[in-house]
Structures are given as structure tokens and as C-alpha cells.
Amino acid sequence: MKPLAGVRIIEFDGLGPVTFAGMVLADLGADVLRLTRRADGGAPVFADVGGAVLHRARSSVAVNLKDADDQRQVMDLISVADGLIEGFRPGVMERLGLGPDVCAARNPRLVYGRVTGWGQTGPKASEVGHDINYIALSGALHAMGEPDRPPRPPLNLIGDYGGGAMMLVTGVLAAIIEARRTGSGRVVDAAMTDGSALLMSLFHALAARGLWSDARGANLLDGGAPFYRCFACRDGRFVAVGALEPQFYAALLAGLGLSAEEAPQYDIPHWPALHARLEAIFATRDRDDWASRFEGSDACVTPVLTLEEAPAHPHNAARQTWVGDSPPQPAPAPRFAGSPAVAVPEGAPLSLDDATTRWA
Known part of the structure; x- marks a missing residue:
């Protein structure tokens, strides 16, 4: 019930x-x-x-x-x-x-x-x-x-x-x-x-502490940070990077072949240069190559899927996040323990x- x-x-x-x-x-x-x-x-x-x-x-x-x-x-x-x-x-x-x-x-x-x-x-x-x-x-x-x-x-x-x-x-x-x-x-x-x-509410709280500005693309969660944004790949598709915490950022750098010394996380004046460097690296492989490279790591890198692709992703398929097939539609959310998706x-x-x- x-x-x-x-x-x-x-x-x-x-x-x-x-x-x-x-x-x-x-x-x-x-x-x-x-x-x-x-x-x-x-x-x-x-x-x-x-x-x-x-x-x-x-x-x-x-x-x-x-x-x-x-x-x-x-x-x-x-x-x-x-x-x-x-x-x-x-x-x-x-x-x-x-x-x-x-x-x-x-x-x-x-x-x-x-x-x-x-x-x-x-x-x-x-x-x-x-x-x-x-x-x-x-x-x-x-x-x-x-x-x-x-x-x-x-x-x-x-x-x-x-x-x-x-x-x-x-x-x-x-x-x-x-x-x-x-x-x-x-x-x-x-x-x-x-x-x-x-x-x-979160952004008002951050602004009150001087941690958020009205300038778009200059903040931690709006694409201003080079470790929290999307990047274009060689095939024209995209990956999403959300490596906010230091340990996750370290996993990101490891997967990209970079060191913390050459890519410090919070050297904000050098963020534009880091943006450019990461853009160049991600452009060297296809989206799914990057997805496979970071699969199972703590780097918080995922492929950006289209509406057509999303239902077939193994995680979504395992959870039955979409139901039906003509066409598939998002299943009800949230889930309740003991009530499988139907x-x-x-x-x-x-x-x-x-x-x-x-x-x-």
C-alpha cells in the first residue's frame, strides 16, 4: 500500500x-x-x-x-x-x-x-x-x-x-x-x-558570509570553480565534474595525470588558467573513455547523458529509475523501503x- x-x-x-x-x-x-x-x-x-x-x-x-x-x-x-x-x-x-x-x-x-x-x-x-x-x-x-x-x-x-x-x-x-x-x-x-x-537560501547564507558574489561564473557552484563544472570531450559530448572536497579533487588530479603542486585547488587567481588546462585535457578523449577511466573512483566525474541515453545507464536500469518502453518515463520518487518500483x-x-x- x-x-x-x-x-x-x-x-x-x-x-x-x-x-x-x-x-x-x-x-x-x-x-x-x-x-x-x-x-x-x-x-x-x-x-x-x-x-x-x-x-x-x-x-x-x-x-x-x-x-x-x-x-x-x-x-x-x-x-x-x-x-x-x-x-x-x-x-x-x-x-x-x-x-x-x-x-x-x-x-x-x-x-x-x-x-x-x-x-x-x-x-x-x-x-x-x-x-x-x-x-x-x-x-x-x-x-x-x-x-x-x-x-x-x-x-x-x-x-x-x-x-x-x-x-x-x-x-x-x-x-x-x-x-x-x-x-x-x-x-x-x-x-x-x-x-x-x-x-x-544557501546562496543568501553564503553571500552573507562574503562567500558568494553576484558575478555569474565566479563562484564555487556556478561553474566558476574549475573542479565543479562540465567539460567538452573529443567527441563533442560532455562530462560533469564535482570534485569539491580535497580528497575528491586529489582523485580527479590522479585520473588526469596532474599533481597538487601544478594544480592547487583554491589558488583562485589562477583558476582561469586551470580552467584552460582541464579543458585541454578533457578534449583529448571521448566522453565514454573518461567515464570508464573514472568509474569507481572518488573523483566525482560522470558522463552528461541525453534524455535518450539516461534510461539505459546501468545504474538507472538497476534502480528502475525509468519504467515502460513506449516511451520510458521517470518512475515515481522517492522510494519507500519494501516497495519495489512497479x-x-x-x-x-x-x-x-x-x-x-x-x-x-
Whole structure:
């Protein structure tokens, strides 16, 4: 049995973090009903960008919230749910007649999870934006990229998923625990600006001690250190080097045929020269040659794998980090002792009548 077995979650279908949060909750065993817009609902059906991966492990239920009978049945579902998650702009759910106050009147124990870019309050709350905008305002984006070029977006992992979806999941689960103790639910306001700012806590701490600068590519963990960055290899592929600790750096030097005297680790004024020297050495072999050379050592050198290559790596294969084969998809995480990785069920459509009966 999975940890969230018996927990009921209603997910109002959307794009970005709420879809990922619904997937995570379903992977952990929650019974998640994903409410989608019916084609006759007066608005276009959401683009199916999640497909079989982000929409897995839960039923989709098509509804028309402008239809009085559909809305009544949705409220019946809300009345017996543990949580609700939505990712619309502030005020949208209220205009649909499904705001937190209305839902709490039917179900005082309901945890109402809301994820947006700017949050439910503040001067920018009603404005549009995307991941890149939210992490720009939080200070996270400025730290990423090459020193002589504009900041580079880190996919949408920090705003949408790290600062948004995972903070939403954390808040919803915390509030469900509280609701089971007190009988009262909460509204969870997960803002991607807040969450991505929280993810930068380490760097604020380092900056307060004078150990981090605003200059990109000049710090220990942003590619500024020649022993914590990626290098191009002879075949145009890459290796990742993370030899932070002195003993790991010593193993790196041994594998490269260098001595500590000719390549001191923290001689910071000479880092540019060390960058150039390591670049030249790594360019003499193919990526997989370097991977084999450092396999089993403490040098913290790994190949940089593509999305296509990653599932076949022996470590990932042994742990069943990916499941399925058409195409393979990341398995649920984290793992729980005694619960081996299993195939992930696909999402399946369910009628609103059947969903209401299932939760009756």
C-alpha cells in the first residue's frame, strides 16, 4: 500500500505546476480526480501537453462548470475530498463559484491548494507570467549562465516544479495532517516567486558570509570553480565534474595525470588558467573513455547523458529509475523501503457520474 492511500484529491486541470503536483500526489498513492474541461464547456479543451507521463496514475473527469448539474456533482466531490489543487490566476475559481469560502462551507476539513506565479496577493498577483519571469523576480535567474552573457533559463525546473509544484505538494500534505488533527482545513498559497526564493537560501547564507558574489561564473557552484563544472570531450559530448572536497579533487588530479603542486585547488587567481588546462585535457578523449577511466573512483566525474541515453545507464536500469518502453518515463520518487518500483498506471477517463459514485 502506498503512503497516501485513502487520501482524496481533486485536481483542476491546468498547465505547469498543478499538473506535476497532481502526478506526484497520485504516484504516492492518493486517489486524484483530474477535472478537465468538457469540449462543450464553452472554452477550448486544455492542450494535452502532459500526455501519458504528467497525466498518469489518475482518472480524468470531463466537466462543464457552467452546467448547474455538473457543478452540483463537483461540489459533492469536494464535500468528501481531503484536498483540492488549482493553478488558475487569482479570482478565477471564485468567479466559477468554487472559491475557498464556498468549498469550506461544504467541507470544513478541505485543504485548498493554490499555485500561481506571483501568489494570491501583492502588486503583481493579477499579472500574467511564466517560470522565467517568476525566478527573475526572486533573484534565482540572475545567478545562472555564463559570466559574459545574459542569464540562461534553467528549463522550467526551478519556478514551475521546484518552487511551485513541490511547495504546493508540501503545503497540501502538511495541511491535510493538520486537518485530520483539528478538523479544519487551510488555504495553501504556493507562489513560484516565494518558492524559488526559498530554494536560494544557501546562496543568501553564503553571500552573507562574503562567500558568494553576484558575478555569474565566479563562484564555487556556478561553474566558476574549475573542479565543479562540465567539460567538452573529443567527441563533442560532455562530462560533469564535482570534485569539491580535497580528497575528491586529489582523485580527479590522479585520473588526469596532474599533481597538487601544478594544480592547487583554491589558488583562485589562477583558476582561469586551470580552467584552460582541464579543458585541454578533457578534449583529448571521448566522453565514454573518461567515464570508464573514472568509474569507481572518488573523483566525482560522470558522463552528461541525453534524455535518450539516461534510461539505459546501468545504474538507472538497476534502480528502475525509468519504467515502460513506449516511451520510458521517470518512475515515481522517492522510494519507500519494501516497495519495489512497479509499472505506472496510465490515466483513464471517468464519467462525472461514475466519479461521484466512486467517492460516495
